[in-house]
Every structure is written in structure tokens, then in C-alpha cells.
Amino acid sequence: MKKELNVQVIQEPCTYHTHIPFSSVPAGFDTTQRALVLNLILPRERTTEKRPLLIWLCGGAFSQMNVDVWMAELAFYTYKGFAVASVEYRVGPEAPFPAALIDVKAAIRFLRAHAKEYGLDESRFVVMGESAGGQLASLAGLTMGEKEFDQGEYPEVSSAVQGVVDLYGPSDIREFDDPTPWHPFWLRQFCLGKTEEETALLRYKASPVTYIRKHAEEEKIPFLIFHGDADPLVPFSQSSEFYEQLCANGYSVDFMVISGGGHGSGEFYQPVIKEQIAEFSRRL
Numbered sequence: 001m002k003k004e005l006n007v008q009v010i011q012e013p014c015t016y017h018t019h020i021p022f023s024s025v026p027a028g029f030d031t032t033q034r035a036l037v038l039n040l041i042l043p044r045e046r047t048t049e050k051r052p053l054l055i056w057l058c059g060g061a062f063s064q065m066n067v068d069v070w071m072a073e074l075a076f077y078t079y080k081g082f083a084v085a086s087v088e089y090r091v092g093p094e095a096p097f098p099a100a101l102i103d104v105k106a107a108i109r110f111l112r113a114h115a116k117e118y119g120l121d122e123s124r125f126v127v128m129g130e131s132a133g134g135q136l137a138s139l140a141g142l143t144m145g146e147k148e149f150d151q152g153e154y155p156e157v158s159s160a161v162q163g164v165v166d167l168y169g170p171s172d173i174r175e176f177d178d179p180t181p182w183h184p185f186w187l188r189q190f191c192l193g194k195t196e197e198e199t200a201l202l203r204y205k206a207s208p209v210t211y212i213r214k215h216a217e218e219e220k221i222p223f224l225i226f227h228g229d230a231d232p233l234v235p236f237s238q239s240s241e242f243y244e245q246l247c248a249n250g251y252s253v254d255f256m257v258i259s260g261g262g263h264g265s266g267e268f269y270q271p272v273i274k275e276q277i278a279e280f281s282r283r284l
Contacts, residue, residue, distance in 0.1 A: 013044040014078040016071065022110035023103060023152050025090060038107055039067055041075055041084040042118060051083040052124035053111060054281060055161070057104060059131030059264065062092045062190035073269055080278040083120055085111055089136065092190040097206045098149055100190075104140050105159035106152040113154045126163040126281045130264060131234065132190075134169020138208035138242075141221055146211070163284045165224045165277050167268055170234050171242035172209045174200075209242060212249050222252040224280045226268060228261020254280065 019037040027034035043051070054077050058065055067088040074084045089103035108125060115122040129137035141164035143149050150159055190206070204210055223246055227239035236257075243255040256276065261267045 011079045014041050014075060015044045016041055016075075018068075022087075023106040025095070025099075025103070036088045036090070036103055036106070037067060038088060038111075039071060039086040040118065041071070041078045043078065043083075046119050049119075050115070050121035051081060051119055052126065052281060052284070053083045053085060053120045054165075054277075055104075055108065055111070055125060055127045056084060056086045057089065057127065057129030057133030057136050058086065059129065059133045060091065062100070062132045065089060065091055065132075073274075076271075076274050077278060077281075080282075082278070082281065083118065097190055097202050100136055101139050101143070101149050101206075102151050104136050105143075105150050106154075108140065108159040108161065109150070109152075109154040109157040112159075113157045123162065124281075124284055125161045126165060126284060127161045128165030128167070128277065129169060130167040130268070131169055134166040135171065135173075135206070135208065136169075137164050138166050138169060138171060138223075139206070139211070140164070141223070142208050142211035142215075144215070144219055161221065163222045163224070163281060165226075165280065166239070166242075167226045168228060168231055168234050168239065168263060169208075171238050172207045174203045174207050174210075209245055212245050212251070217250065220249070220251045222280070222284065223254070224277065225253065225255045226258060226273065227255075228258040228263065228265060228267065230260050231263045233263040 017040040020040060021035035022038050023036045024033045025036055056070060056074055058070055060066065065088065067086050071086060074086060077084050087104060087107040089100040091100065111120065112122045112125065127137045127140045141161050144160050225239050225243055227236055229236050239255065243253055246253045258267050
């Protein structure tokens with residue numbers, strides 16, 4: 001059977017760029033270095049039009065992470081007019097906090113420094129993540145001006161972002177003596193200091209809620225938060241109280257409660273959710 005098809009191009013083909021090194025970190029008991037990498041999804045044809053960038057941080061309980069695991073889902077946003085980056089960061093067994101946040105900010109600086117090369121709009125960077133990645137996304141959005149977290153390459157480049165999408169991430173890990181404890185060993189390991197005082201300080205610094213009141217009005221970037229009300233791992237209250245504190249301090253925040261949603265359950269990756277993320281990011 002032979003047919004002639006007249007096909008209209010309604011979306012640009014995209015290309016996948018894998019394991020681009022963006023930073024070098026200690027490895028092998030500090031005897032050597034290893035590269036941290038990121039993945040990019042970009043339109044195949046580069047034009048003069050700059051694309052806003054979505055920076056993705058996967059979860060993994062701060063004990064593991066895989067920069068490749070969500071790339072199939074993330075391609076959706078490329079067809080909606082965005083560039084997408086998935087960023088590697090160090091986890092607890094390799095390096096405790098603040099290593100992960102330092103890595104995320106290094107990736108943001110790298111991407112902004114190479115914005116022209118990749119066709120990115122450096123004034124429209126949105127960071128988003130799920131679970132542990134959601135916590136890091138909130139931290140990245142709320143720690144503008146906190147110089148201790150800006151370390152490594154491209155120190156002259158800003159690590160600021162213009163919006164945050166937080167999917168069921170912890171927001172306050174200061175207390176571990178909860179009557180119904182949800183803080184497992186991996187979270188303790190993520191903020192493990194040499195003394196009890198140092199550990200308490202690391203928990204404080206790793207809690208996004210502690211940075212809410214530190215910003216001038218022009219630095220208060222928008223947030224989009226998703227959380228399932230049946231989450232068995234990260235309590236729903238972590239997001240609901242985070243939302244209330246952001247609102248009370250003048251932030252623009254949308255809080256989407258997923259009825260019956262668990263932790264990382266399928267509801268979060270449906271087109272209706274992705275469309276909301278795209279619309280939120282498009283407005284910035």
C-alpha cells in the first residue's frame with residue numbers, strides 16, 4: 001500500500017544530551033576527583049529564540065540518586081517550549097549536607113554560564129524536584145545570597161532561580177523526636193555532624209522553612225507545591241505548613257493537594273499535573 005501524507009510540523013524534534021560534566025568534587029577518600037554530570041533535553045534546531053529552563057532534581061531519600069531515571073517523563077516539557085536539565089548531586093553516604101545544595105547551585109551557575117551555547121533564557125530558570133529533590137529545589141530557591149552554598153566553578157555567575165516547583169519534599173527536618181517519627185536513618189545520615197550541636201545546625205540549615213523570612217520583597221520568588229494527602233513517607237503537614245509560612249511572608253504560592261495521593265505515586269506524573277507545572281513556569 002502506498003500513501004502520500006501531508007504532515008504539518010506542530011512540534012520541534014528534541015535531542016537528548018547525556019552526562020555533561022558541570023563540576024568536579026572530591027572522591028576516593030579525598031585522594032582524587034570525580035565529575036558531577038547533568039543531562040539536557042533541547043530542541044534539535046537552535047534558533048535565536050531563547051527557551052526557559054526547567055532544572056530537575058530527582059529524589060532518592062538522600063541515600064541514592066539517578067540523573068537518568070526521569071528523562072522520559074521530562075521530555076514532555078521540551079514539547080511545551082522549555083529546555084530541561086536533570087542534575088546530579090551528592091547524597092548522604094558520599095557527602096553530607098550541604099554538599100547536595102552546593103552541587104545544585106554549581107549546576108545552575110554552569111547552565112547560566114553556558115546559556116548562549118544551549119539557547120537558554122538565563123532570566124527564566126525554574127528548579128523543581130520530587131521528595132529529597134523537592135527539598136533541594138526549595139532550598140535552592142530560598143538561599144539566594146547565602147554565600148556558603150555557592151562554591152566551585154563560575155563563582156561570578158548567579159545561582160538564583162525565578163521559581164520553584166516542589167513535589168512532596170520535606171520542608172522542616174529540625175526535630176527528630178517526633179512522637180510518630182518519620183525521619184529514618186537516611187535523613188539522619190544526610191545531616192550527620194561530628195557533634196550533636198553540629199548535627200542540629202545542619203538540620204536547621206537543611207530546612208527550607210528557616211530561610212523564608214530572610215528576603216526582600218523583590219527576592220520572593222513564586223512557588224508551586226504538590227503533595228498527596230495520603231503520603232506515607234513525608235507527612236502532608238510538611239507541605240501544608242510550608243505553604244502557610246510562605247503565604248504569611250508574602251510569597252506567591254500555589255498548593256495543589258492530591259486527593260488520596262501517596263509518595264511519588266502515579267497521580268503526580270499525569271498530563272494534568274505536568275500542564276500545571278508548564279503553565280506556572282511559563283508565567284515567570
